[in-house]
Amino acid sequence: MIFRDAAFQQCINPNCQQQFGVEQVLTACTECGSLLDVKYDWNAAGTPTDWSYYQGKWARRADRLNFSGIWRFHELLPFALPEHVVTVGEGQTLLQQADFVSEFVGLDSGNLFLQYEGMNPSGSFKDNGMSAAFTHAHSIGAKRAACASTGNTSASLAMYCAVSQLMKAVIFIGSGKISYGKLSQALEYGALTVQITGDFDDAMQRVQEVSKELGIYLVNSINPFRLEGQKSIMFRVLEGLGWEVPDWIVVPGGNLGNSSSFGKAFMELKELGLIDRVPRLAIINAAGADTLHELYENRGVSWNDGNIDRSVLQNYYDELDAANKKASTIASAIEINRPVNFDKCLRALDFCDGVVRTATDQQMLDAKAKVGSGGIGCEPASAASVAGAKMLREQGVIAPSDRVVCILTGHQLKDPTATVAYHTTDQDKFNEVLGVRGVSRASYANRAVAVPNSLDEIIRVINLYG
Ligand code: F0G
Numbered sequence: 001m002i003f004r005d006a007a008f009q010q011c012i013n014p015n016c017q018q019q020f021g022v023e024q025v026l027t028a029c030t031e032c033g034s035l036l037d038v039k040y041d042w043n044a045a046g047t048p049t050d051w052s053y054y055q056g057k058w059a060r061r062a063d064r065l066n067f068s069g070i071w072r073f074h075e076l077l078p079f080a081l082p083e084h085v086v087t088v089g090e091g092q093t094l095l096q097q098a099d100f101v102s103e104f105v106g107l108d109s110g111n112l113f114l115q116y117e118g119m120n121p122s123g124s125f126k127d128n129g130m131s132a133a134f135t136h137a138h139s140i141g142a143k144r145a146a147c148a149s150t151g152n153t154s155a156s157l158a159m160y161c162a163v164s165q166l167m168k169a170v171i172f173i174g175s176g177k178i179s180y181g182k183l184s185q186a187l188e189y190g191a192l193t194v195q196i197t198g199d200f201d202d203a204m205q206r207v208q209e210v211s212k213e214l215g216i217y218l219v220n221s222i223n224p225f226r227l228e229g230q231k232s233i234m235f236r237v238l239e240g241l242g243w244e245v246p247d248w249i250v251v252p253g254g255n256l257g258n259s260s261s262f263g264k265a266f267m268e269l270k271e272l273g274l275i276d277r278v279p280r281l282a283i284i285n286a287a288g289a290d291t292l293h294e295l296y297e298n299r300g301v302s303w304n305d306g307n308i309d310r311s312v313l314q315n316y317y318d319e320l321d322a323a324n325k326k327a328s329t330i331a332s333a334i335e336i337n338r339p340v341n342f343d344k345c346l347r348a349l350d351f352c353d354g355v356v357r358t359a360t361d362q363q364m365l366d367a368k369a370k371v372g373s374g375g376i377g378c379e380p381a382s383a384a385s386v387a388g389a390k391m392l393r394e395q396g397v398i399a400p401s402d403r404v405v406c407i408l409t410g411h412q413l414k415d416p417t418a419t420v421a422y423h424t425t426d427q428d429k430f431n432e433v434l435g436v437r438g439v440s441r442a443s444y445a446n447r448a449v450a451v452p453n454s455l456d457e458i459i460r461v462i463n464l465y466g
Contacts, residue, residue, distance in 0.1 A: 006045035007079035009036045009224060012344060014306035022079050023140055027208070027222045035344055036224045037264065038079050042272060045078040049272045051243045054235070069093060070131055070232040076268065077132065077228040084139040088163050090127035091232055093119045095240025095405070100374045101386060104367070106393040108400045113246070114386075115237050116376050118411030122185060125233060125409045126156035129257065132229025133219040134160045137167065142217035146170040146210065148203035149220075150254070150333045151182025152410055157219055158189035170216060172196060172203040177332035177435070179379070179415035199326055201338045204255075221257030222340040230258055231265035237405050238275070246279050247402040250392075252384035252409055253283040253292050253356070254334035256345035263348020279405075281352035282398075283345070284388030286334050286381070287360045289327035291316070292345065296356045303350035308343060330361040330418055330436045333381035333410060355397060359387035362439050365422050368412075369444035372419070377412025385409075423447060 009020040011029035018031040019039075026036055040047070048054070054073055057066040065071040065082055069091015074082070094116045102112035117125035130153070137145055145167045147153045154171035161169040169191035173183070175198065186193050196203055204220065211218040221227060238245065251258050259281060269275045285293045294316065295301040301312050319325075320337060327337040339345065348354065359367070361380075367390065368383035385406035392398040412419060421433045423445045430439040451461050 006041045008039055010039045012037050012306070012347065022136070025140060025142075025217060027218060035222070035341065038077070038224045038228050040078060045075060047075040047078065047272065049274055051238075051274060055239070064089075068131070069236055070128055070229050073232050073235045076235065077231060079225065079228060080135045080139055084135055085131075086134045086138050086160060086164050086166065087131055088121050088127070088160065090120050090131050091236065093117050093233075093236060094376075095237055096376055098371075098374055098376070101371060101406075104370045105386065105390045105404070106400060107398070107402065107404060111401065111403050112389070113237075113240070113403070113405045114371065114376060115233065115240070115405055115407045116378075117233060117407060117409050118376075118378060118382070118414075122152070122156045122159040123181070123411035123414055124152040124156065125230065125258065125407070126152045127159075128232055129221060129226035129229040129261070130156040130160050130219060133223050133226040134164070134167075136223075136225035137217040137219070138164075140217075142167060144168045144170060144214075144216045145219050146172070146207055146216045147219045148172040148200060148207040150174075150200050150335060151178045152333060152414070153220065154191065154193075155182050155185035155189075158186045158191035161191065162189040167217070168192065170194065172207040172210075174199040174203045177335065179332055179417065181414040181416060200336050201327070204338070204340065220340065221255050221260075227257055227261035227264065227341075227344075230261035231268075233258070233407065234262050234265040241403075245275050245277050246405045248282055248389070248398055248404040249279050249352075249407070250282040250284065250385040250389045250404060251407040252331070252334050252381050253285050253345070254289070254336045254339065254381065256283070256292065256339040256341035258407065258409070259283045259348050259354075260341040260344035263344070263351050267351055278352055281348060281354035282388055282392055283349070283354060283356045284384040285356065285358045286327075286329035286331045286364065286384060287358040288329035289335050289337055290358045291337050291339060292342070293356045293358045296346070296349065301346070303346040308346060313342075328436075330434055330439070331364055331379075331381035331384060332415070333379060334384065355392065357388045357391050359384045359391070360438060361434075361436050362441070363387040363391070365418070365439060366443045368419070369422060369442070371408065372412060373444060373446075376408065377419070378408040379410040379412060379414040380418050382407070382409040
C-alpha cells in the first residue's frame with residue numbers, strides 16, 4: 001500500500017484545478033484563491049473497493065489504526081504514513097435506530113437513525129476532522145496549531161494537543177456565546193485561549209491572519225485535511241446500515257465542513273464503485289444564522305459547475321454589514337454568518353440533490369428534548385438535524401417510507417445551561433434566561449417536583465407521578 005505518494009491537493013475550481021503536494025500547508029489555491037481538496041490516485045494508493053476489506057479490520061483492532069473509526073478506513077483517505085497518524089481512538093460512534101424520534105419526525109417505524117457523534121473523546125464530531133488535520137500537521141513537523149471556534153473545534157484541538165503532547169494549541173473564541181462545557185475543556189486541557197471582542201465570524205478572520213503571520217498550523221475546516229477525517233462519519237453510517245445507502249442524510253450547517261466532506265465522501269465512494277447510488281443531503285441552518293439557506297434556497301446561488309455567482313454572495317454580505325446583522329441563535333455552535341466552506345457545500349448540494357432549511361430556536365430545543373428523552377442527548381445545534389427532518393417530512397419532501405439518518409454532532413453535556421433552562425424555566429422567562437428571542441414554550445419539559453423533606457410527602461409524590 002502506498003500512502004501519501006498517491007495523494008495531492010487540488011483547487012476545487014474546475015476552471016483552475018491547480019495541484020499542490022500534500023506536504024504543503026495551504027488553505028486556499030495560490031493561483032485563484034479557491035478552496036482546496038485532498039485528491040488521490042486510487043490505483044496508486046491500492047485502495048480496496050470491497051467493503052468487506054474495511055469490515056475485516058475490526059477483528060484486528062489491537063492495531064491502533066484499526067481501532068480508530070477514522071483510520072480503519074485509512075485507504076479512503078490515504079494522505080498520511082501510518083507512523084504519522086495521531087489517534088486517540090476517536091470515531092467509536094453509534095448509529096441508533098430511534099423509533100421514538102421516528103414518530104416525532106413522522107416517519108414509518110424503523111426508518112429514523114441517529115448518528116451519535118457525541119460519543120467521540122472530546123464529545124463532538126470534530127475529533128474526526130481533528131485527528132486527520134493533526135496527523136497532517138504532525139507529518140509536516142508543526143509545533144503550534146490554531147483555530148477559531150464556537151467551542152467544539154477548540155475542545156477537540158486542545159484535547160489532541162494535550163493527549164499527544166506534540167503541539168501547543170492556540171484557540172480564538174468570540175466574546176459572545178460559548179457554552180461552558182466546551183470552554184471548560186479548552187481551559188482544562190491547557191490551550192492558550194484568546195478571547196477577542198467580536199463573534200465567531202470575526203475570530204475566524206483573525207485566526208487566518210495570525211496563523212499566516214506567525215506560521216501556526218490552522219486546523220479550521222478551511223483546512224482540506226480536516227474534511228478528509230470527517231468523511232469517515234459517512235463511512236460509519238454506511239457500516240451501521242450494513243453498507244446500504246440511506247435515502248437522506250440530515251446535518252446541521254454552520255461553517256459547512258460536515259456537509260462539504262459528506263458530499264466529497266459520496267463522490268469518491270461512487271467513483272470507487274463502493275456505492276451505486278447517492279443519498280440526498282439536507283442541511284439545516286439555525287434561523288438566526290441562515291446564510292446558506294438564504295443564498296441557496298431564496299437567491300438561487302448554486303454550484304453551477306464551479307461558476308458560482310459571486311455578485312449575489314457579495315451583495316448579501318454587504319447587506320449584512322450595512323444592517324450590522326450578526327448571527328444569533330441558542331445553537332451557539334452554528335452561530336455563523338460567513339461559512340468558510342460555502343463553495344464546497346454548494347458542490348455537495350449539487351452532487352447529492354440537496355435541500356437547505358432553517359430551524360428556529362424553539363424547534364431545535366423541542367427536537368433536542370425529544371431526542372434526549374430517548375437517552376442519547378445532544379446539544380442544541382445537533383437537534384437542528386431532527387427539527388429539519390420533521391419539517392421536510394411535513395413539507396412532503398421526505399416520504400414516510402424514506403430511510404433518514406440525522407447526524408447528532410455534539411454531546412448533550414456540552415451545553416447544560418440550555419438544557420436545564422428548557423426543563424426548569426417558567427414560560428415567560430425563557431428568553432431572558434436563555435439569552436434569546438422567540439422561545440415561548442417547552443413542549444417536552446421534564447420539570448423537577450418540589451417536595452417537603454417528609455417521607456409521607458415524598459412517597460405520595462412518587463406514587464402520583466412515578
Ligand atoms: N454541530 C456542532 C455541535 C458544532 O460544533 C458545529 C460547528 C456544527 C454542528 C456545524 O458544523 O461547521 O461542519 O457546518 N462547530 C464549529 C466549532 C464551528 O468551532 O466548534 P459545520
